[in-house]
Amino acid sequence: MALGQIRKALSGYYYVYDGQELIQCRGRGVFRNRGESPLVGDIVEYTLEIEGSDGTIQKIMERQNELVRPPIANIDQGILVFSVKEPDFNSILLDRFLVVLESFHVHPIICLTKMDLLAANEQEELNSYIQDYESMGYTVLQTYKDEEELVERLQPILKGKTSVLAGQSGVGKSTLLNTLIPSLNLKTGIISQSLGRGKHTTRHVELIEVCDGLLADTPGFSSFDFDTIDKEELGSCFPEMAQLADNCKFRGCLHLKEPKCAVKEAVATGDIRAYRYKHYEQFIQEIIDRKPRY
Structure with a gap:
């Protein structure tokens, strides 16, 4: 059996990279019987009966980690794309994403888009958030429309890593990918003036080679759930x-x-930001109120 990595999943097919090309494969029926599903990012064993025919995935190798939404495995880092305007910066949503990535031991990187749309008074407030997150140990990238140095700035972050690109709809994920890989020419969403959010424009998960690493573009979504996090675990996130x-x-x-x-005590002295603790209280209550699964 040959070994490869699933780089794309679409319409029931898995496209496995063997080091030279993509092999179109199906999963064995036994996966379905076991309630298992191959994921983009999986290292798999597959067989190819006849040269040029579809392959069959026989075995999924042990995973480093896996995300549910987006469905992807073996991720090193998550680049959380958040716009500062249209839609406005949302700290509680960012903290939600950060908590879930931390729970899966995926290293988070914060990428703020549309910085050029900020007014001077808004910049000061945002700078306070940026300083807070950097003091917690997070890398925060500030990006602008048509920024010529963006690829150069992202290259050392992406090199040698498998990264997932995630965030709200309409924040500029596809625009960011188009900047990194112009040949993709991905469709970008139009912001709904009435709802203040973008249309979902990405339809499948795919790992793309970029800057000597792998980057996953993922379908637009507005939140992560805490289904896999226990209340005792939340503080560690x-x-x-x-x-x-x-x-x-x-x-x-x-x-x-x-x-x-x-x-x-740290919240009382200001060593832990009040808004972070407030978000913690909201998240833990959500976990406590979660309906039990049987």
Whole structure:
């Protein structure tokens, strides 16, 4: 059997890269019987009965990680594309995305688009957010329309990595990909003036070679769910809270009503931003209220 990586999934077919070309494959029926599904990014074993015919995926190798939405595996880093205008910057949505990537041990990178649309007073407020996230250890890229140096700035970030490109609809994901790979000529969405959000313009997940790495474009979506995160795990997905958790009086502290909680003390002193803690409270309540799965 040959070994390859699924680079694209479309209409029931998986396109496996063997190091030279893409081989169109189907998955074995046994995957469906087991409730398994090959994902873009999977390393797989496949067979090819006749040269030039479709292949059959026989085995999915062990995954480093996997995301549900978008459905993709073995990701090194997630580039979260957020516009600062049209639609406006949304810190709670960004924190949602960050938490889910942290839970899957995918390194997040924040990419802010449409910086050129900001007024001077709006720039000052956004700078405060940028400084906050950088102090938490996140890389924050600020991008502008028709920026000539963008590819040069992104190259060291993308090199040698498998990256997922994700974010709200209409924030400029396809525009960013068109800048990196002009030959793609991906359709870009039009912002709905009434709803303030873009139309979904990307229809499938595909890994594309760019800047000596692999980059996944993904269908537009507006949120990540916390279906796979337990309330005890949530604090570890906020880096500034995870650093202080060992200083809490009680092991397994949820940082809510427990006495001598190092996280709550840091919120009171301003060492942890109030809006981050507020988002934490909202997320943990959402997890607590989640209906049990059977």
